[in-house]
Amino acid sequence: MRSDIWRLYRHILIGGAIILLVCYGAIEFIQSRYESDQIHRYMNSDVELSAQLLSKGVFTASTISQYSRFNWQVLSEPEPLLTPPKIKWLTIDSSESVRVFNEDTLFLEGELKPVEGFSVASLLRYYLHSAALVSAKLETLQSLTYINLTEVNPSAYLTSSMSGIDMIQLNEGTSSILWLDADDSSWLISIELGSAFSLGGAVILIIIISIAALLILIWVELTRLDQKRVHFETVTRQIARGRSSLPQGVVDSSGTLKELAYSFDSMSSHIQRLLKVQREMINAISHELRTPIARLRFGLEALKDDVTEEQEASVSALEIDVEELNTLVDEVLTYGKLEEGSLALNFEQTSIRQLLNGIVDHNQPLLQRFDVRVEVSDDDIVTADAHHLHRALQNLILNASKYANSIIAITFTVDNERWQVDIEDDGPGIPVEDRDKVFIPFQRLDNSRTRASGGYGLGLAIVQRIAFWHGGAVLVDGSELGGAKFSLIWSRSQHQNSLS
Known part of the structure; x- marks a missing residue:
C-alpha cells in the first residue's frame, strides 16, 4: 500500500x-x-x-x-x-x-x-x-x-x-x-x-494559474480515488442486499487501492462460492425430499382403507403434516430460484384490481372473519409478471390475516414513477428494531409469533425477492390502524421494454 x-x-x-x-x-x-x-x-x-x-x-x-x-x-x-x-x-x-x-x-x-x-x-x-x-x-x-x-x-x-x-x-x-x-x-x-x-500583475496571474493547475492535478487524482471508492461501496451494498451474482474482477491493478481491490475481489468470489454451495445444497435437499413425501402421500392414502375410525383422525393429521412439508419444499425451491434469478419472468400489462379481488375471493375461507377493505385507483393497469405479483400480494395479505384483529386494508396508488400496494392490519404491529428481520428467510420474531400462526418464515422473503426482480422493494412501517403496514413498490419504467 x-x-x-x-x-x-x-x-x-x-x-x-x-x-x-x-x-x-x-x-x-x-x-x-x-x-x-x-x-x-x-x-x-x-x-x-x-x-x-x-x-x-x-x-x-x-x-x-x-x-x-x-x-x-x-x-x-x-x-x-x-x-x-x-x-x-x-x-x-x-x-x-x-x-x-x-x-x-x-x-x-x-x-x-x-x-x-x-x-x-x-x-x-x-x-x-x-x-x-x-x-x-x-x-x-x-x-x-x-x-x-x-x-x-x-x-x-x-x-x-x-x-x-x-x-x-x-x-x-x-x-x-x-x-x-x-x-x-x-x-x-x-x-x-x-x-x-x-x-507584477503578470506574475500574480501566473501564480494563480499555477496554483489552479496544481489543485486540478490533485482533484483529478482524488476523483479517480473516489470513483473506485464509489464502485466498492456499490458492490458492498449489493452484497448487503443479498445479490447472488456479485461482480467479478473488482481489481485495480495499477491504482492506489490495488491491495484492497484484490482482497475485495477474493472476498466477493469466496462469498459467491459459499452462496452457490448453499443454494445447491438446499435445492438438492428439497428435490430429494419430493420422493419420500410422494411415498408418504401414497402410503397414507392406501392406509386409509385399513384403519379404524379412531385411527382415521391420526392419519388425517399425518396427511396435513405431509402437505405442510410439501408446501415448505415448494417455498424453498421458489425462493432459491428467485434468489439466483433463474426464474423466467413474463412481464405484461395486468389489472391490479382483478388481481386483488381474485386473491380475496380465493382465500375467502381464511378472510371471511375480517373486514377486508380494498381501495384501488381508477388507473389500475400495471406492468408486472402476473403470476409472481399474485404470489407476492397473496403472501402479504395472508400474513396480515395471521395477526389482524378485525380489519385488513388494501390500497393501490400510482404516480408518474411507480406503483404501490399498501396492506395494513390492526394487529399488534412490529417493533421498529425487528422490522428488517421479517424479510430474513426462516426468521421468526418473538414468542408471540409462534408456529400456531402458520408459515415457515419464507413468505416475506419471497415477497422481497419478487419486488427486487420487478425493480422495486417491499417496506414495513406502522399502520394508522394500529398494526403493521407493508408497502410493495415497483418502478413504472424499468420493464416497459420487456412487455411480451
Missing part, C-alpha cells in the same frame, strides 16, 4: 515541479520582455530628443553625441521636424545602429555606443541647462513619445530647496528629473513605464 501512496504523491510532486518550472520560465520571459520594453523606451526617447535638437541647427552632432547613447552623423541639411521622425533600427556586424527620417528624407544616422545601461537623463539635463527658451523646451519635451511632463509642487518630492535640476527616485523605482524653469515653474520629467504592461 505504501508504494501506491507514494505513486499518488509522486504524481503530485512531479506535476508540481513541472508547473513550477513552467512558471519560472514564464516569469523569466515576461521579465526579459519587460526589460526589453523599457530599454526600447529609453533608446527611442534618446533618438527622438537627439533628432529634435539636431533638426533645429543650433546643436552640433558632436556635442549631442557626448550626452547621447549614440554617435550621431547628420546626413542632410537640418530642417525643423514637422511630424514625429521615422525611426528605423538596424543591426550591422553585431552592432546596433539607427536611421532617422524627416518625412521621407534620411536625416540622421547613429551608431550605438558600447557602454552598459540605458538612460536619457544626461541628454535631458544638457538640454534643460541650454539657453533655449522655456516654451521651446516644453514644446520639445511634449513632442517626445515616451516622455511624461507634469507640473508639480517640488515640496512633495524634495525636503530641501530646489536647485534648478534635481534627480529624484520615484516609488515605481525609476529615476526622474525635477526641473525648475526660468519662470519658477516646477516640472517632473519621467519615462512612461507603460501602464498596459504590468510585470
Whole structure:
C-alpha cells in the first residue's frame, strides 16, 4: 500500500515541479520582455530628443553625441521636424545602429555606443541647462513619445530647496528629473513605464494559474480515488442486499487501492462460492425430499382403507403434516430460484384490481372473519409478471390475516414513477428494531409469533425477492390502524421494454 501512496504523491510532486518550472520560465520571459520594453523606451526617447535638437541647427552632432547613447552623423541639411521622425533600427556586424527620417528624407544616422545601461537623463539635463527658451523646451519635451511632463509642487518630492535640476527616485523605482524653469515653474520629467504592461500583475496571474493547475492535478487524482471508492461501496451494498451474482474482477491493478481491490475481489468470489454451495445444497435437499413425501402421500392414502375410525383422525393429521412439508419444499425451491434469478419472468400489462379481488375471493375461507377493505385507483393497469405479483400480494395479505384483529386494508396508488400496494392490519404491529428481520428467510420474531400462526418464515422473503426482480422493494412501517403496514413498490419504467 505504501508504494501506491507514494505513486499518488509522486504524481503530485512531479506535476508540481513541472508547473513550477513552467512558471519560472514564464516569469523569466515576461521579465526579459519587460526589460526589453523599457530599454526600447529609453533608446527611442534618446533618438527622438537627439533628432529634435539636431533638426533645429543650433546643436552640433558632436556635442549631442557626448550626452547621447549614440554617435550621431547628420546626413542632410537640418530642417525643423514637422511630424514625429521615422525611426528605423538596424543591426550591422553585431552592432546596433539607427536611421532617422524627416518625412521621407534620411536625416540622421547613429551608431550605438558600447557602454552598459540605458538612460536619457544626461541628454535631458544638457538640454534643460541650454539657453533655449522655456516654451521651446516644453514644446520639445511634449513632442517626445515616451516622455511624461507634469507640473508639480517640488515640496512633495524634495525636503530641501530646489536647485534648478534635481534627480529624484520615484516609488515605481525609476529615476526622474525635477526641473525648475526660468519662470519658477516646477516640472517632473519621467519615462512612461507603460501602464498596459504590468510585470507584477503578470506574475500574480501566473501564480494563480499555477496554483489552479496544481489543485486540478490533485482533484483529478482524488476523483479517480473516489470513483473506485464509489464502485466498492456499490458492490458492498449489493452484497448487503443479498445479490447472488456479485461482480467479478473488482481489481485495480495499477491504482492506489490495488491491495484492497484484490482482497475485495477474493472476498466477493469466496462469498459467491459459499452462496452457490448453499443454494445447491438446499435445492438438492428439497428435490430429494419430493420422493419420500410422494411415498408418504401414497402410503397414507392406501392406509386409509385399513384403519379404524379412531385411527382415521391420526392419519388425517399425518396427511396435513405431509402437505405442510410439501408446501415448505415448494417455498424453498421458489425462493432459491428467485434468489439466483433463474426464474423466467413474463412481464405484461395486468389489472391490479382483478388481481386483488381474485386473491380475496380465493382465500375467502381464511378472510371471511375480517373486514377486508380494498381501495384501488381508477388507473389500475400495471406492468408486472402476473403470476409472481399474485404470489407476492397473496403472501402479504395472508400474513396480515395471521395477526389482524378485525380489519385488513388494501390500497393501490400510482404516480408518474411507480406503483404501490399498501396492506395494513390492526394487529399488534412490529417493533421498529425487528422490522428488517421479517424479510430474513426462516426468521421468526418473538414468542408471540409462534408456529400456531402458520408459515415457515419464507413468505416475506419471497415477497422481497419478487419486488427486487420487478425493480422495486417491499417496506414495513406502522399502520394508522394500529398494526403493521407493508408497502410493495415497483418502478413504472424499468420493464416497459420487456412487455411480451
